[in-house]
Amino acid sequence: MxxxxxxxxxxxxxxxxxxxxxxxxxxxxxxxxxxxxxxxxxxxxxxxxxxxxxxxxxxxxxxxxxxxxxxxxxxxxxxxxxxxxxxxxYWPGQVYRGQEWARFLPLLLDVHQSFRPKKHSKQDWSIDLTQEFQRIVFNDERESKAVAQALLRLNDFPDYTAYCHNDLVIENLLCDGESLRMIDFEFAGFNDVYFDLAALAVSLQLAESEAMRMLRAYHEFDAGSPKANEEKLKVYRYLYIVLCKHWYLTRGHTREATQLDMQLHLWS
Structure with missing residues (x-):
């Protein structure tokens, strides 16, 4: 440094x-x-x-x-x-504190449609969730098994890969009163768009019904997308929360980890 x-x-x-x-x-x-x-x-x-x-x-x-x-x-x-x-x-926006997901969908869709992966190829800038979870040392055997089951469940859903932000924590969503920005693309790369949608739902602290409205609206924006899959969003939301929770815990940010853990049990 x-x-x-x-x-x-x-x-x-x-x-x-x-x-x-x-x-x-x-x-x-x-x-x-x-x-x-x-x-x-x-x-x-x-x-x-x-x-x-x-x-x-x-x-x-x-x-x-x-x-x-x-x-x-x-x-x-x-x-x-x-x-x-x-x-x-420098952009003088502040961390967005609302829940108006509709304002962010056009930005998110623009990100997802900005770079298309080559057919049958995900090696460039790709995110491998299985590898990410292999880095975590679980102290709770039940959580470890639940994560393994969730990762297996991803194989049941159709893939929807695009260029994703991959780190849509609330601190990376800014607003200056009118305009919005997504910042810190440090972890951006090809991933399933449901990872970003799950992150947005968690960061905006959306109730389950509201998150499903956001999901349906996203698919209506993207006419070429697969059919909206509510179960897939639930699985990605679970994995996103657990992944972020352990990221915070390993760095000593227990307050942020606790807030995520509280969200984990709010959906059915």
Whole structure:
């Protein structure tokens, strides 16, 4: 990790700004559980500087640039792969606190339809849920068996693969009062769209009946999609909650894990 001065120097270099001729400042933002985020002020302009702790999502950054042209997300202007640092346009939205799923469906559909996987090929930017759960050490044997059964059940449903965000936690859904953005495409890749739909239902804390309305509306938007499958959404919702719960627990974020666990039992 770079110190503040090094990060400021790298960020202004990436932006091709001569920091000796304009006032620049860098301050840490109290947001982001997975990475370090900073606000860069250059004169009257503002930027978001992100320092990745784990991996540098170069492929996702290229795709996010394209998605930003449609006002789906914020634009990653430039990045340094070795230093694992990227500079984004700053967007002054706040975490969305409502439950109006209909506002997000057009954005989500645009993401899903933006890049189509090659036929019979899912190797590029793909998410393998079985591998993700193999990384988890379960202390509860009943939960371990329930996860294994849920993963097997996925084989009973028709596949609906598309380019997905894969991390639609509430902190990645922003609103400035009118416009919306989905941010942090770090884990974006090909996956079943029901994973994103389940994540949206969980993040917006939708009741089961409301989530099924959202599911039907999504399929009505996408005329070429398979028939809406309520059982499939329930299975993906269960797997999403368990996966996120353990992600939070391994990082010491017990409050977030507890909130997810409370949601787990609200549906039939």
């Amino acid at each position: 770079l110190n503040c001065d090094q990060l400021l120097g790298l960020a202004t270099t990436l932006l091709k700004i001569d920091s000796t001729n304009v006032a620049c400042s860098l301050s840490r933002l109290a947001k982001g559980l997975n990475n370090n985020n900073y606000l860069l002020v250059v004169g009257e302009a503002r930027y978001l500087v992100k320092e990745y702790r784990a991996h540098m999502p170069v492929d996702a950054l290229f795709q996010q640039q394209r998605l930003s042209l449609k006002n789906i997300t914020t634009n990653p202007i430039a990045w340094h792969t070795k230093a694992q640092v990227a500079v984004f346009d």
